[in-house]
Amino acid sequence: MPYNVAVCIKPVPDPKYYDRITIDPQRKTIVRSGIPTMINPVDKNAVEAAMQLRERFGGYVAAISMAPPDAREILREVLAMGADAAYLLSDRAFGGADTLATSYTLYKGLKKIELERGLPFDFVFCGCESADGATAQVSSQLGEWLAFPHLWNVFSIESVSPDSSGGRESFKLRTKIENGFMEWVGRTPLVLGVSREMNKPRFTSVMGIMKAKNKPLTVWGLADFAEDDGHGMDSGLIGLSGSPTQPGEIFTPDLKRSGETLTGTPEEIVERIFAVMRSNGVSLVFEP
């Protein structure tokens, strides 16, 4: 059975330019403007997972991103990797969003794609976290908005019941936990936050780049969600106003060190150093 798959993509600052990143002292957000971006690395694993699913079962893969207009370039890359269509949700009103407002906006975008295509999504893949914010919240929040079961840190997906009756397949999924993994069986629709261990993302081919030129890349702003189809956006849930997260104080920790000169015999000095270390909680029990 062919699947309709969405992949959420986030442009993040290219680590090569991290030294240019600053933090807005008022809004306490990262100032990203003017810094070259790249696809959030683990989002490429999400794209790869979607590609493999489509290669195995057939279907359709849409990439979606909420980002400034220049994210078109990033989405073209996802099209070049093989996605069928891309959607960019871009509007000043979406700016300043925390994870909740971001996941709400993506949810509305996905619903609108479903409405336009007349087909519901079976899978939504996200990277399990972003390289810049690293909250790891969006995939689960998106699952809640969509009311789809959702799993996070997924590193393997396997179909367990070949679809003979025309019904829905089950999938065996594994999620990483400390010192091991958990195994789940799930049925579509599913939202999955995938980890880097899931696969090795494919390289973009020259032919992929040429094909991407003619694939649809749709940009939607807030106004595109205004129509009265039950899928308009609640302006209180988007952007800065839809973001309940309040960052606390942001400061550079004071790492100044002070020195002290110890005098005495070497033994006395060693005793003194040990005493200071012990009093600061350093364990001095050495295992042989």
Add this chain to the structure above:
Amino acid sequence: MHFFEFSEEQKMLRKAIREFVESEVAPLASEWDEKDVCPGDVFKKLGELGVNGIFVPERYGGAGLGHVERAICLEEISRHSAGLGMTIMTHHLGIYPILQYGSDEQKDNYLPYLCSGAKICGLAVTEPGGGSDFSGQKTLAEKADTGWIVNGRKCFITNSHNADVTVFTAKTGEDEKGRNKLSAFIVERGAKGFEPGRKEHKLGLRASVTGDLVFADAKLSDAALLGKEGGGSRIGMEGISEIGRGGMSAIAVGILRGCLEEAIKFANERIVYGKPIAKLQAIQFEIAKIRTSYEAARLLTYYAASLKDAALPCANEVATAKLYSTEASVEAAKRTMDLMGGYGVINEYAVGRFLRDALTSIPSGGTSHIHQIVIAGGTLKDFQA
């Protein structure tokens, strides 16, 4: 409009190839150099990405792009492994005459698997009697009852031992003035009487194989003839002067880029007098000179490639680009070494390999002397009163 601007697709292509190279080539480049091996598996993967048939139309399994795109790929590959760049560049050099002069059967027969990465191609013209003396070739192809019998030896042939398909030129007669008439042929690995001979141990470009090809009563069918009988000079020279030299030029641009990046990285990291040497004016002068030659080589190379894509005459522009870029890459590698002090001669750093690769790029595709003869010849004609 900029004088020279890459399209969005060309920028994406560069990015995609760079990602591949940084992941699959950069970590292994020095090992290939040290062991003197050509990485067949990476060649195959490059085929899957579309690099091996980049300028071949899609109907033959290529990517359907052009020579600017080819130069982008070669620059990016050679930025980390000019030796692998050499393997790919010569593969293109072998493919080009088949595409340009091959019959429909030959194109259908050879191009798809040469584009896909399954098989490797090469072009053999140089002989022990002197690569510069192109028309003095002695390899002889004589007509038999059916097909041809070939005898002779080719030397300095890239992909000699790993090519599945080789295009070569041989003497098939003389004109009325007693000058050699050359013809081009296609020979497959394993053909009776055809074998690779000696394998060279080269100074540089060591991720590519170079060696002899020996024809000892080799029997080729009539279908092996490429283009018209007697058309070998044109086929060989067009390939070398446009595709071979254009490719060498792009490889040298990649070496220049590699030098520039190594120089900057080292200059920022190396602390002398309590500060990075990048702060020293003498070091900045070196960086400025490397940057300038990189930019100049790049403009010459991509401009010449864009002429080829526009189907304009370009042999002279390509020769200018090749002469400048390869010589500049030698100088830039030496400058980078100087900038690095003692570290420059330590083999853990790539710059020593860059210098060896740069030096090896000079005779490949014709020496600098020959390039100057070509350029001067064209120039004297262009500026005739």
